[in-house]
Amino acid sequence: QSVLTQPPSVSAAPGQKVTISCSGSSSNIGNNYVSWYQQLPGTAPKLLIYENNKRPSGIPDRFSGSKSGTSATLGITGLQTGDEADYYCGTWDSSLSVWVFGGGTKLTVL
């Protein structure tokens, strides 16, 4: 059971938009920055979003992040088949003193 809650899967058609939610509590998302990671099949994770809504260089602006209270959201617009991957949110939990992840969300581009 993950400390952060993500939907197990989401799907949408190419060109459409999808959002992935990440729900936590005041001890993690509520008081710390959230980052998002993309893991393509058979590869290492890659940083997509950091400090809630910032994109590293090289990440297209189709990817966006936001945070409100104890929840965070990853948005992906203009979906491409190459976006099919597992997506993870993560943050520090100040009460547990550990880094925590969501369980991951598998994106399918139909």
Next chain:
Amino acid sequence: EVQLVESGGGLVQPGRSLRLSCTASGFTFGDYAMSWFRQAPGKGLEWVGFIRSKAYGGTTEYAASVKGRFTISRDDSKSIAYLQMNSLKTEDTAVYYCTRASGGWPSYYFDYWGQGTLVTVSS
């Protein structure tokens, strides 16, 4: 170009030890915290622990599942981070990833990842 290369994985019996290495290049290693993550087959990501830079004491934090068994260390002169794993259990079987931690604690984010090394604990 930032690169992180893990090594040292393999098959090990329960109760034995293994040391993983993470060789870094392309950045000033000593300026960054380093972290280890793992991913069991077919499962999600799990944080193992991290080590702060010497400027922040070089101190470590660990997940409850490995505390007391695993130790993270660093050799800034060689740009290598280590993960010493003792008293290994079958549930430690996973791909282990080394990452660079940017930002400031506790708001780290992990901007570069190695390719991972597989550790299999089995008799």
